[in-house]
Structure formats: structure tokens, C-alpha cells
Amino acid sequence: MTDSWDTIADWYAGLLQTGSAMHEFNCDVLLRLLPDEFDGCRVLDLGCGEGVIARAVAARGASVAGIDLSPRMIEHARAAGAGGPGTVAYAVDDGCVLSTVAAESVDWVTAGLSLNNVPDLDAALAAVRRVLTARGSLAFTVPHPCFEAPHAAWTQATDGPVRRVVGDYLAEGFWRSDNPEGARRAGNQHRTLSTYLTALVRHGFTLETVAEPSPSDQVMAVQPHRAGLPPFLAIRARRA
Numbered sequence: 001m002t003d004s005w006d007t008i009a010d011w012y013a014g015l016l017q018t019g020s021a022m023h024e025f026n027c028d029v030l031l032r033l034l035p036d037e038f039d040g041c042r043v044l045d046l047g048c049g050e051g052v053i054a055r056a057v058a059a060r061g062a063s064v065a066g067i068d069l070s071p072r073m074i075e076h077a078r079a080a081g082a083g084g085p086g087t088v089a090y091a092v093d094d095g096c097v098l099s100t101v102a103a104e105s106v107d108w109v110t111a112g113l114s115l116n117n118v119p120d121l122d123a124a125l126a127a128v129r130r131v132l133t134a135r136g137s138l139a140f141t142v143p144h145p146c147f148e149a150p151h152a153a154w155t156q157a158t159d160g161p162v163r164r165v166v167g168d169y170l171a172e173g174f175w176r177s178d179n180p181e182g183a184r185r186a187g188n189q190h191r192t193l194s195t196y197l198t199a200l201v202r203h204g205f206t207l208e209t210v211a212e213p214s215p216s217d218q219v220m221a222v223q224p225h226r227a228g229l230p231p232f233l234a235i236r237a238r239r240a
Contacts (some may be wrong), residue, residue, distance in 0.1 A: 003176075003185045005049075005117070012183060013050040018209060021218040025051055026141055026232055030112045030212050033139040033236040038062035038086065041107040044131060046124075046140075047114020048097045051077030051088065057110060058086035066095035096123040101131045105180035108132075111140035113232075116189055119174070121196070125203040132239045139207065139236045142198035143184075144212065145193050147229050150175040154225060193233060205237035 005012075016023055030053060035041075038061045045054040048066030049219060050073055052099050058064045082088040093100045093109075095118045107232050109128050118124040126140055152167035164168055172191050177184035212230035219226060 003187075005068075005070040005186045006072045007052070008183070008186050009070055009076060012073075012074040014190075014200060016052055018048055021216070021222045022231060023052070023229075025213075025216045025219050026113055027056060029109060029211070029232055029234050030110060030139060030141050033209060033234060034060070034108070034110070035209075036060065038087075042108040043103065043108045043110060044098075044101055045119060046098075046109055046111040046128065048077055048090065048114075049073050049114070051080050051090065051113040052089075053110055054079065054088050055082065057108075058082055058084060060086065061110070061164045063085040065101065065106070067095065067098065069094055074147045080090075082219050084144070086137055096120050098127040101127075103130050104133050104136075106131050106133065107139075109136070111138070113141055113143065113194075113209060115140050116142040116184045116191070119186070119189060121189070121191065121199050122203070125199055125205070129139050129203050129205070129239055137238045138200075139234075141232045141234045142196065143188070144230050145169070145191060145196070147231070150186075150190055164225075164229055191202070195196055196233070196235065199234045200235070200237050203204070204240045206240045207237050209234070209236040211235075 041062050043057050043062040043064045045066040046071050048054045048068050054064045054066040076093050077090045091100045149167035149169045153165045154162050155165050156162045176187045211234040215226045
């Protein structure tokens with residue numbers, strides 16, 4: 001059976017609940033792009049998965065709508081509850097359409113490791129722009145396009161350090177990891193860094209932050225070979 005986000009949802013939710021240094025780091029990276037307090041602002045969490053980002057944003061006082069294409073992921077998100085003092089409501093929806101979200105109805109859109117899963121980036125950004133209020137903002141993370149490209153691998157010379165071998169960076173499109181314990185066995189859309197940046201500009205966004213954060217101490221403790229390699233690309237852009 002070919003894996004999908006629905007078929008790995010139970011495993012993925014369990015991974016986050018028991019503790020994943022990489023996913024916790026991703027959450028921290030995304031939250032750094034956001035206000036410390038939302039004071040009732042309306043936030044859409046696109047590709048919310050089991051709700052880890054949605055709950056963290058609600059904890060800052062936001063009114064959050066979390067959407068995901070996987071019904072099983074939404075079941076896990078609802079079971080996990082809210083993060084108060086804000087609120088969270090979940091719905092099954094396509095991030096390329098956002099049919100459950102009204103035009104100009106949210107102040108922020110967050111997308112933690114989810115835009116790399118949508119098949120049509122232009123459609124997703126057009127939908128995000130539609131639902132954002134004037135001057136609303138999008139904050140998202142994706143696996144770093146260079147170091148997490150298809151066929152990237154680790155190698156070690158005799159008596160030398162472990163090094164990352166860059167994969168087919170320019171080969172954009174769908175790929176599936178063969179790692180049986182990796183989330184990208186459910187599939188992933190590889191795009192270059194320039195594709196993300198130019199798509200944002202093309203859809204009327206003004207770039208405010210582009211970050212390539214170094215791995216946290218917690219990530220390094222688990223995966224020391226990642227020293228010096230940013231695992232994520234983090235971007236904040238405002239609707240122009």
C-alpha cells in the first residue's frame with residue numbers, strides 16, 4: 001500500500017506526542033515569525049496536521065481555524081483539544097482551495113511544513129491571499145529545499161566527518177522518501193528556494209523575513225551530523 005498522510009496519521013501524531021526534536025524545533029522557528037500575543041486576531045493554520053502549531057498560536061490568544069486535507073489528521077487535532085486562552089476549530093479542507101474560509105477573514109496564515117505538500121503552490125498562494133485581510137501576513141516553514149532535495153544523502157569518508165550530499169536540487173516535482181520512519185514517505189513536493197520566493201512576489205506578497213536557522217541543541221543532540229545545515233527555510237510575507 002502506498003502511504004499517504006491519512007495512512008501515517010496515527011504514527012505521525014504519536015511521534016509528536018512522544019517528542020520529536022526536529023518537529024519541536026520547527027514549531028519554535030515558526031513561532032519566532034509571529035507576534036508574542038495575538039489578542040483575538042484570526043489565524044488560519046494551513047495544513048495543520050494534528051494541530052501542534054494551531055494550539056501554540058491559540059496559546060498566544062488567537063482565534064484559530066485549522067485545516068488539513070487528511071480527515072484522520074483532523075480527528076487527532078480535535079482529540080488533542082485547544083491551547084487557550086484563544087480558541088481552535090478544525091475542518092477538512094484543501095489548502096489549494098480553502099473552501100471553508102471566507103475572503104479577507106483572517107489576519108494571519110501559518111503553514112508549518114505544509115506548503116511543501118500542496119501540489120499547486122500558485123493555487124495555494126492565491127487562496128491564502130484571498131482569505132487574508134488587507135496587510136495580513138503569511139508565515140511558513142518548509143524543509144530546506146537544498147539539503148532536503150530528492151536523493152540527498154549522508155556520506156562519510158574514512159576517518160572524516162559525516163557530510164550531506166546534495167540531491168537533485170533543480171529537479172522540481174513530487175517525490176517520495178524510502179525512509180520507513182520518515183514523514184516524507186507520504187510524499188513531498190520539491191521546489192527550489194527561488195521558486196518559493198518568486199511565487200510569493202508574483203502573488204502580491206512583500207517579503208519581510210527569510211531565515212535559515214541553525215539546528216537547535218536538541219536537534220544536534222539527536223542528529224549531530226546536522227551541524228551547520230539548516231533543516232528548514234522560514235519565511236514571513238505580508239499581503240501587499
